Amino acid sequence: MIKEIMHVLYRMKSFLRKPYNIILCFMLLFLGYLTLVPMVTMIFDTFTVHPAEAMRLKRPVGSFTAMHWVKVLFDPSSLSVFYKPLLNSLITSLGACLIALVLGGVFAWLVTRTNIRWKKTLSSFFIFPYIMPSWTLALAWYNVFKNSVVGGVPGTFTALTGLQTPNWFAYGAFPIALVTGIHYSPFAYIMIGGILRNMDANLEEAAMMLNTNRNRIMRKITIPMVLPAILSTFLLVFSSAMSSFAVPAFLGLPVRYQVLTTQLYRTLNGLNPGQGYCMAMIMILLGVSILAFNQRLTGTRKNYTTVTGKSSNISFINLKKMRTVISILMFLLIFFVSILPLFSFALESVLLLPGNYSAGNLTLQFWIGSAEQNSIANSEPGLLLNPALWKALFNSLKLSAICAITAGSLGFLCGYAIVRGRGTKLAVVVDNLAFFPYLMPSMAFGAIYLSMFSTRHGVLPSLYGSFFLLALIGTVKYMPFASRSGINSMLQLSNQIEEAGEILGVGWWKRMIRLIVPIQKTSFISGYLLPFISCMRELSLFVLLVTPANRVLTTLLFYYNEKGWSQYSNGINLMIVLIVLLINGVVNKATGASIDKGIGG
Amino acid sequence: MPEIILKNITKRFGGSFTAVDNLSLTIEDGDFITLLGPSGCGKTTTLRQIAGLETPTCGEIYIDGKLMFSSTQQIDVSPSKRGVGFLFQNYALWPHMTVYQNIAFGLENMKWDKNAVARRVKELLVLLKIEEFPDRYPAELSGGQQQRVAIARTLANNPRVLLMDEPLSNLDAKLRMEMRTELKRLHHETGATFIYVTHDQLEAMTLATKICLLDKGLLQQYAPPLEVYSKPANTFVADFVGNPTINLIPFAVEGVDVSGLKLENVDFSFSFVPSRPLCDFTSKKVVVGIRPEDIVANDVEGLPVTVGSSLPSGMETILKLDVSPSLSLNSVVFGSLDYKIGSKLKAKFPGSKFILFDEKGCFVTTGSINAEQK
Numbered sequence: 011m012i013k014e015i016m017h018v019l020y021r022m023k024s025f026l027r028k029p030y031n032i033i034l035c036f037m038l039l040f041l042g043y044l045t046l047v048p049m050v051t052m053i054f055d056t057f058t059v060h061p062a063e064a065m066r067l068k069r070p071v072g073s074f075t076a077m078h079w080v081k082v083l084f085d086p087s088s089l090s091v092f093y094k095p096l097l098n099s100l101i102t103s104l105g106a107c108l109i110a111l112v113l114g115g116v117f118a119w120l121v122t123r124t125n126i127r128w129k130k131t132l133s134s135f136f137i138f139p140y141i142m143p144s145w146t147l148a149l150a151w152y153n154v155f156k157n158s159v160v161g162g163v164p165g166t167f168t169a170l171t172g173l174q175t176p177n178w179f180a181y182g183a184f185p186i187a188l189v190t191g192i193h194y195s196p197f198a199y200i201m202i203g204g205i206l207r208n209m210d211a212n213l214e215e216a217a218m219m220l221n222t223n224r225n226r227i228m229r230k231i232t233i234p235m236v237l238p239a240i241l242s243t244f245l246l247v248f249s250s251a252m253s254s255f256a257v258p259a260f261l262g263l264p265v266r267y268q269v270l271t272t273q274l275y276r277t278l279n280g281l282n283p284g285q286g287y288c289m290a291m292i293m294i295l296l297g298v299s300i301l302a303f304n305q306r307l308t309g310t311r312k313n314y315t316t317v318t319g320k321s322s323n324i325s326f327i328n329l330k331k332m333r334t335v336i337s338i339l340m341f342l343l344i345f346f347v348s349i350l351p352l353f354s355f356a357l358e359s360v361l362l363l364p365g366n367y368s369a370g371n372l373t374l375q376f377w378i379g380s381a382e383q384n385s386i387a388n389s390e391p392g393l394l395l396n397p398a399l400w401k402a403l404f405n406s407l408k409l410s411a412i413c414a415i416t417a418g419s420l421g422f423l424c425g426y427a428i429v430r431g432r433g434t435k436l437a438v439v440v441d442n443l444a445f446f447p448y449l450m451p452s453m454a455f456g457a458i459y460l461s462m463f464s465t466r467h468g469v470l471p472s473l474y475g476s477f478f479l480l481a482l483i484g485t486v487k488y489m490p491f492a493s494r495s496g497i498n499s500m501l502q503l504s505n506q507i508e509e510a511g512e513i514l515g516v517g518w519w520k521r522m523i524r525l526i527v528p529i530q531k532t533s534f535i536s537g538y539l540l541p542f543i544s545c546m547r548e549l550s551l552f553v554l555l556v557t558p559a560n561r562v563l564t565t566l567l568f569y570y571n572e573k574g575w576s577q578y579s580n581g582i583n584l585m586i587v588l589i590v591l592l593i594n595g596v597v598n599k600a601t602g603a604s605i606d607k608g609i610g611g
Numbered sequence: 612m613p614e615i616i617l618k619n620i621t622k623r624f625g626g627s628f629t630a631v632d633n634l635s636l637t638i639e640d641g642d643f644i645t646l647l648g649p650s651g652c653g654k655t656t657t658l659r660q661i662a663g664l665e666t667p668t669c670g671e672i673y674i675d676g677k678l679m680f681s682s683t684q685q686i687d688v689s690p691s692k693r694g695v696g697f698l699f700q701n702y703a704l705w706p707h708m709t710v711y712q713n714i715a716f717g718l719e720n721m722k723w724d725k726n727a728v729a730r731r732v733k734e735l736l737v738l739l740k741i742e743e744f745p746d747r748y749p750a751e752l753s754g755g756q757q758q759r760v761a762i763a764r765t766l767a768n769n770p771r772v773l774l775m776d777e778p779l780s781n782l783d784a785k786l787r788m789e790m791r792t793e794l795k796r797l798h799h800e801t802g803a804t805f806i807y808v809t810h811d812q813l814e815a816m817t818l819a820t821k822i823c824l825l826d827k828g829l830l831q832q833y834a835p836p837l838e839v840y841s842k843p844a845n846t847f848v849a850d851f852v853g854n855p856t857i858n859l860i861p862f863a864v865e866g867v868d869v870s871g872l873k874l875e876n877v878d879f880s881f882s883f884v885p886s887r888p889l890c891d892f893t894s895k896k897v898v899v900g901i902r903p904e905d906i907v908a909n910d911v912e913g914l915p916v917t918v919g920s921s922l923p924s925g926m927e928t929i930l931k932l933d934v935s936p937s938l939s940l941n942s943v944v945f946g947s948l949d950y951k952i953g954s955k956l957k958a959k960f961p962g963s964k965f966i967l968f969d970e971k972g973c974f975v976t977t978g979s980i981n982a983e984q985k
Contacts, residue, residue: 016685017685020685024666024687027687027689433625504699504701504703506699506700506701506703507703507705509664509690509697509699509703510697510699510703510705510764511716511717512664512690512691513662513664513690513691513695513696513697514691514716514717514720514721514768515691515692515717515720515721516691516716516717516720520720524716525705528707529705529706529707
């Protein structure tokens with residue numbers, strides 16, 4: 011008996027002697043508590059009676075009920091509450107995918123395989139929409155094409171041409187799909203372009219030597235080679251588009267075009283949190299199954315998606331007479347989606363009366379005017395004098411910095427431990443747990459935390475309305491970025507690098523600080539940059555959780571937009587875009603890390 | 612300098628796959644041992660277990676009389692306290708440190724005095740003939756130079772045992788030859804015990820004082836190189852060691868008498884004269900091993916054969932000699948010679964280095980043969 015206990019103790023001792031095992035155990039508890047427990051809490055919540063319903067149902071709070079699920083799925087009202095938004099979500103996401111793939115794919119092909127002009131400039135501006143918050147383009151579209159049919163003032167386009175834009179063009183499915191598609195097209199470009207760039211040119215040359223014509227090479231060699239990347243992009247864009255909230259909120263609400271996320275926001279903010287949680291569950295299920303499918307796909311096809319070789323001397327297709335024409339067309343396209351929106355925001359923020367673009371209507375009072383001057387907007391002082399704005403800016407920066415530091419560090423450790431413990435069950439479980447938040451739509455994730463932390467939970471007091479809750483959810487939600495980049499870079503680093511230190515008696519802490527971190531500098535910094543920028547531009551994750559006291563820039567923007575004070579929302583948007591671009595640019599220059607090099611949503 | 616003892620070392624991965632199976636080995640002080648075998652035979656696992664980078668499932672490891680690992684007594688000394696140096700296959704140089712920093716890092720970590728570190732690094736740079744490069748980064752060095760830096764780093768704190776995991780496999784053929792000479796010199800100069808993993812039988816033959824040959828986690832033979840070559844423990848060893856490959860020809864035993872064994876197969880009848888008397892030899896089937904260099908092929912006399920292929924390399928020519936449609940023999944002819952494919956030669960089998968294996972493929976004895984074709 012004693013011998014057996016000794017044996018177990020010895021096993022534990024030698025297990026814990028490996029630092030990665032300690033990290034894995036810690037992560038198991040940490041992530042388990044912050045991802046699985048909320049999930050379970052939410053599932054329970056969908057089956058229990060909520061305080062607001064107790065009276066009507068004449069049942070005590072907390073007792074079992076299947077009503078929420080019935081209401082969502084099998085009620086006459088289900089059609090408008092759930093099925094219609096679901097259909098709208100599917101339509102817009104599918105449209106966005108096609109647009110992103112066509113745009114990104116064609117651009118990737120033009121840049122890697124033809125002699126198009128200004129490649130460098132074009133490709134660095136092409137990824138702009140991806141670095142900018144997703145609603146940026148939505149707001150720009152709204153500024154330019156809004157009409158007076160649904161009330162309110164007309165947009166720039168109508169003001170300039172006198173033509174009234176039709177509703178289908180200005181709001182709803184078409185612009186949502188288009189704008190989301192454009193936002194994700196750089197993502198498609200990065201994925202497909204990466205494959206095209208790394209694809210061994212010999213594969214195409216071998217076909218050329220066998221007297222195959224260009225067309226056939228394209229159909230039989232190039233496209234099948236990039237097909238897995240295309241499918242993978244398709245699924246990732248699809249699930250990101252499904253979970254996007256801001257774009258449909260800006261472009262759908264004027265005509266009551268509801269998608270799942272906006273409907274979820276409505277339900278959760280209203281009196282039916284139970285139904286909201288049901289919908290959140292369905293969204294999570296959708297997201298998880300799409301990405302699980304994607305992982306299976308890339309898992310089995312990996313063999314030929316990662317073909318790499320020297321493609322230095324690939325012969326570019328000569329576009330001949332079309333060269334300049336296509337180059338200019340691409341340039342114009344990029345100008346419209348990357349540069350013009352910024353001007354639009356600046357312009358909208360200096361209009362005294364929205365919709366009037368005459369020189370006499372320009373004013374800086376929404377930037378620097380005092381409270382008395384701005385009687386139109388409920389006497390809000392100009393942005394630069396507005397304490398609410400400075401508070402929100404400070405909150406945003408503080409939140410982003412905290413999330414970046416915690417998510418980045420924990421994610422890196424996680425990546426390290428997962429790679430070191432590769433092959434063990436524990437590592438597999440932690441790997442999946444750490445990636446789980448990525449699969450969860452932000453809005454649903456926010457909903458879970460709302461459900462779980464609005465009351466006292468174990469040792470934790472009620473966290474609703476606290477800054478800590480925002481930091482916590484940000485950390486967990488953005489950890490996948492850091493852990494993915496950590497895993498990828500650790501996989502490329504041979505174990506031997508660390509073992510060489512271990513044999514010399516270098517302790518674990520020193521091995522990390524002196525060997526691993528310096529070698530992995532770039533991906534280490536990417537692991538901080540991605541969460542920082544994502545957090546700076548995050549809306550849907552926080553929108554359910556912020557209270558007026560801890561508003562961040564994005565929710566302040568949303569608040570002004572809901573109030574209809576477009577000058578303020580445009581001004582804030584301009585600030586967010588500039589901050590994000592500036593930080594990405596500075597970090598990129600200084601370290602080589604960049605947001606467009608990692609995954610993102 | 613220490614002696615290393617492995618007792619019944621077994622390593623299983625994931626419960627089912629056995630990488631090393633009940634391996635017992637005594638490595639004498641100052642030996643240069645090579646662990647040899649095809650890939651996946653457990654040689655690297657064995658090496659890493661000695662270093663402490665891998666934990667055996669059961670067994671005991673002693674270094675210099677001290678128990679370093681024991682599954683029953685629950686002892687597992689950490690790698691840094693075993694007094695071993697480890698040279699990695701990919702060198703594992705730290706890319707963000709210069710040559711000097713790479714070599715000095717371990718010493719600084721042991722809290723050596725700054726001047727002592729500088730002195731020791733200088734010494735190693737000279738020993739390994741890389742004194743011009745202390746300020747270069749690994750990426751700025753050639754493969755051979757990187758290898759030297761890796762060796763210097765490993766030798767820095769005077770390990771009593773040097774473990775090497777295929778250290779030359781990333782170098783080109785010429786450099787590999789040069790580094791082999793260098794390693795033998797280092798072994799001589801440092802007096803340390805070297806354990807060296809390789810899958811290259813030529814490397815094992817030329818470097819080692821003793822070869823430890825493994826297959827599928829099982830020890831096949833542990834003996835000096837020339838003994839492994841001339842008296843292979845079984846047909847696997849015979850086949851693995853030697854290039855071109857040994858000819859292994861199966862025979863049925865037709866009779867045993869004072870002069871030896873009467874052997875027969877479809878192509879040949881042999882009489883095998885063993886170098887020692889065979890008492891109670893009962894195998895009905897045997898295999899005879901003939902090293903290519905023990906076949907003399909010319910146009911004078913002997914077994915008629917046809918040249919199937921001829922690969923001249925200047926110093927020697929490797930021939931494939933067809934005896935019949937079902938049997939051809941590897942052979943080697945010394946000198947600058949070439950033969951047309953299809954030309955007729957005569958083969959003789961002089962000497963007494965032919966090897967007899969029993970029906971299980973285990974070594975029985977050496978001897979001489981008389982061959983006649985049917």
